[in-house]
Structure formats: C-alpha cells, structure tokens
Amino acid sequence: MVGSIKTMKHHSNGWSAQNCNGLEEKLDELRSLLGKADGDPLRIVGVGAGAWGSVFAALLQDSYGRFREKVQIRIWRRPGRAVDRATAEHLFEVINSREDVLRRLIRRCAYLKYVEARLGDRTLFADEILKDGFCLNMIDVPLCPLKVVTNLQEAVWDADIVVNGVPSTETREVFEEISQYWKERITAPIIISLAKGIEAALEPVPHIITPTQMINRATGVQMQNILYLGGPNIASEIYNKEYANARICGADKWRKPLAKFLRQPHFIVWDNSDLVTHEVMGGLKNVYAIGAGMVAALTNESATSKSVYFAHCTSEMIFITHLLAEEPEKLAGPLLADTYVTLLKGRNAWYGQMLAKGEISLDMGDSISGKGMIQGVSAVGAFYELLSQSSLSVLHPDEKKPVAPVELCPILKTLYKILIIREQSSQAILQALRDETLNDPRERIEIAQSHAFYRPSLLGQPLATLHCQ
Numbered sequence: 001m002v003g004s005i006k007t008m009k010h011h012s013n014g015w016s017a018q019n020c021n022g023l024e025e026k027l028d029e030l031r032s033l034l035g036k037a038d039g040d041p042l043r044i045v046g047v048g049a050g051a052w053g054s055v056f057a058a059l060l061q062d063s064y065g066r067f068r069e070k071v072q073i074r075i076w077r078r079p080g081r082a083v084d085r086a087t088a089e090h091l092f093e094v095i096n097s098r099e100d101v102l103r104r105l106i107r108r109c110a111y112l113k114y115v116e117a118r119l120g121d122r123t124l125f126a127d128e129i130l131k132d133g134f135c136l137n138m139i140d141v142p143l144c145p146l147k148v149v150t151n152l153q154e155a156v157w158d159a160d161i162v163v164n165g166v167p168s169t170e171t172r173e174v175f176e177e178i179s180q181y182w183k184e185r186i187t188a189p190i191i192i193s194l195a196k197g198i199e200a201a202l203e204p205v206p207h208i209i210t211p212t213q214m215i216n217r218a219t220g221v222q223m224q225n226i227l228y229l230g231g232p233n234i235a236s237e238i239y240n241k242e243y244a245n246a247r248i249c250g251a252d253k254w255r256k257p258l259a260k261f262l263r264q265p266h267f268i269v270w271d272n273s274d275l276v277t278h279e280v281m282g283g284l285k286n287v288y289a290i291g292a293g294m295v296a297a298l299t300n301e302s303a304t305s306k307s308v309y310f311a312h313c314t315s316e317m318i319f320i321t322h323l324l325a326e327e328p329e330k331l332a333g334p335l336l337a338d339t340y341v342t343l344l345k346g347r348n349a350w351y352g353q354m355l356a357k358g359e360i361s362l363d364m365g366d367s368i369s370g371k372g373m374i375q376g377v378s379a380v381g382a383f384y385e386l387l388s389q390s391s392l393s394v395l396h397p398d399e400k401k402p403v404a405p406v407e408l409c410p411i412l413k414t415l416y417k418i419l420i421i422r423e424q425s426s427q428a429i430l431q432a433l434r435d436e437t438l439n440d441p442r443e444r445i446e447i448a449q450s451h452a453f454y455r456p457s458l459l460g461q462p463l464a465t466l467h468c469q
Helices: 017-033 051-064 085-096 099-107 111-118 126-131 152-156 168-181 211-219 235-239 252-262 275-298 303-324 333-344 347-357 375-387 410-419 428-433 441-448
Strands: 042-047 071-076 161-164 190-193 199-201 207-209 226-230 244-249 267-272
Touching (some): 017 051, 017 252, 042 152, 071 152, 085 099, 085 111, 099 111, 152 168, 161 168, 190 211, 190 252, 226 275, 244 252, 275 303, 275 333, 275 347, 275 375, 275 410, 303 333, 303 375, 303 410, 347 375, 375 410, 410 428
Parallel strands (some): 042 161, 161 190, 244 267
Antiparallel strands (some): 199 207
C-alpha cells in the first residue's frame, strides 16, 4: 500500500547555530520595536489559509517557530470544509511518497486517519489536515505542522501582526468582523495584506477600493500600519526553496523592519513606498493572466502569440496605473517579474487555459476545488466597470474625440465579454489580438505618460495617505 518513498529532508532541519543566532537577533529587533516585554510572545496570525497564506505562515513557522517563548505563530481558517474522497486518495499518495512526512505523521499518531479517509471510512476537514501541514489548495506540497485556529476572535483579538491571506472579495467582510474584536485595543496591530484585487465604487465619483483600503475602512487601523506584500512568486515553489523575491510596500515606519524580518536566504524581501501601484498591479496581473492562459491553450503554446499578448497586456496595465498614480512605479524589475510569472504559471493563467480547452466552464464559478478563488474574474468586472465611466474620458488618438478609458483597452474589453457578460467565447481573445486596426502598444503608453491623464479621484481618498514615504 505504501509504495515507493522518497527520502527528503524537512525544511526546518539543518539550521546552523549561526543561522539561528541571526534569526533570533531579527526577532529580538522586531520585538523591541513593538515594545514587547520578556515573557510576552510576539503574536503573528495568518488570516486565511489559501496556498499563499498557508505558505507564508509556514515560512515564518520554519524560521521562527523554535523561539517559542518569544513568538507565537498561528493561522485561522473557517471550520467545516470537508475534503472530498478523490482529494483524500491523492493526499494519501502524497504522504506515502515522502518519508519525512510519513514518519512525522506516524510519530504524531496522525497517520491512521489518512488511511481511513483513503478507504472512505472517515471524512477529513481542511482545518484538520492543515494542522498536519496540508493546505487544501496545494496538496502536493506538504508544509510544516501549523497551529490552526477556527475561531476568528480567538485568533486575532491580541495579535501584534495580522497577515491577510483571504481573497480580496472576502477581505472587507472578514475585517469588519475582526473590527468587533478590536474595539477595546489600546495599540493598533500591524497588518500585512497578501490579497490581490480591487473593488469598483461609482459614488460619489468613480474610484477603486484596494484590499488595504478595505482593511483601513473596516477596522479604523491607520494606513501607516497597513502594508502590502507581493512579488514574482508561486507559493509551492517558494516553500520548496526556489529562489524568489518580493516587495513590502507602505509606510517607512514598518516596511523596512518587516522587510528585514521576513527576508530569508531563498526569499528576498525589499521595501517600497508605492503602495498604490503595487497593489493595483497585483490585481491587474490576475486579470491579464486569464487571457494569457487562453492564448497559450488556443495557440498550442505559441511563443509568438504569447509575446504579442504580453506586449499589449502590459501596455494596458501601464495605461491603467497612470490613471491612478501621478508617478507610478515603472513596470520593471519585481513588478514586471510578478506580471511575467503570473501570466506564465499561476491559478488565473491555469483557469484561462482550462476554460479555453473546455475542461471547466464559467458555470462552475470562480472558486475552484484544489485551486481556491480565481481572483482575476472579479477584478475583470471591477476594472471594466470603473474604466467604462464617461466622466473619466480621455482623447482617442485616432478619432480625436473623448472616449471612456476602457475603449483603449481592447484586451480588458474582450475579457469582460468572455467572463462577465458571456457574449463571446474564449476564441475572441485571439480575434482581439489579430485586429488589424489595433494600435501600437507604444501609443497607449505615451497617452498614459501624459500628466493630464492622471485622475486622483480614482483613489477615493487623498493620495498622501496611500503613497507612503
């Protein structure tokens, strides 16, 4: 029954005394900045247990979990999510292919329940398997065991640092509930948001609402305590110690010490003040990743077709970010790399591929078993709704008349017709790319780089509160 077993070293083994000393120094430094007294552990809580949220918590646990008197790392996820039979069978195969995982479960007297689930004699639950290091959205990559809490109040009421790992579509609801548990707090927590996506609001004027803004409005925590972390990374690859980097964006007070605290030899974290561009790009890349997946599937992975798509989608992304920020961070370095890896290999690109191949349908919704929330779908609707407002009109380069910004974003328009109103098939994305009247992407970028193009009202609040120095 066990079959072949791969011998693999657990991630947290093999730490040298020098590494441990360096980690403890970083932990002590952050504790000092937060005013933590001896005997009072730094409390870090992940909210949401999707792939990236779970990996982020596991990375912290692997690095700092040994210092139990100084730090406590927990993760919250909703209870009651059953693991289906097919997933339980696959999970059993994964367990038996990894000697380190198999030995760990046997040592913890946890192996038998996976045997029973494999035989159909027991139902496993997502929070239950997460305690053993298995994320429901990433079964193939076992993590370290995690301290899992299913009661949100218990998880967050005394947290010093909260990591938002829930999708942007759920961020507002979750943090509105959290705010009820923080009413009597004296000191505000630090919040690091991993969420990518936006909402569009049309009153009193058309504007976007990003996840960090949602958190700010739901909890009253000041923007200087709310940061965004994103970068060119695939969760499973980061946990398997593929080299990766990320940026933490927000106010200077916390972004620099947090970048130092989060940095690891294989996961380099830089800091940046431009919260707006990075957070908006985080949502935009998911939009265009769906189209990239469609193009890849429909052209049998044609490098030429994918490069044409890349040129047009990045020009649309630059165009949109220049509406939102007067001097946005250039689409280069980590921002460009984040876009590239998401278009190349991510759940949104996978979703586009499966739609184009007919292996999934829009009727299945945007929460897919084994993948989690496909955040690009709601972001397509939000960006289209926002950019179709005539009050934001720009001058069309050929027709020389005012048009809504979305009229200069043919890929976004096509994705809206495919995914939201469903009046076109996936094939329409190729037709959009092959339109002979399509402008050179350079022209779209030149329009965007005009300072007259910037629309500060789109941020919904003064820019100074978001572009933190």
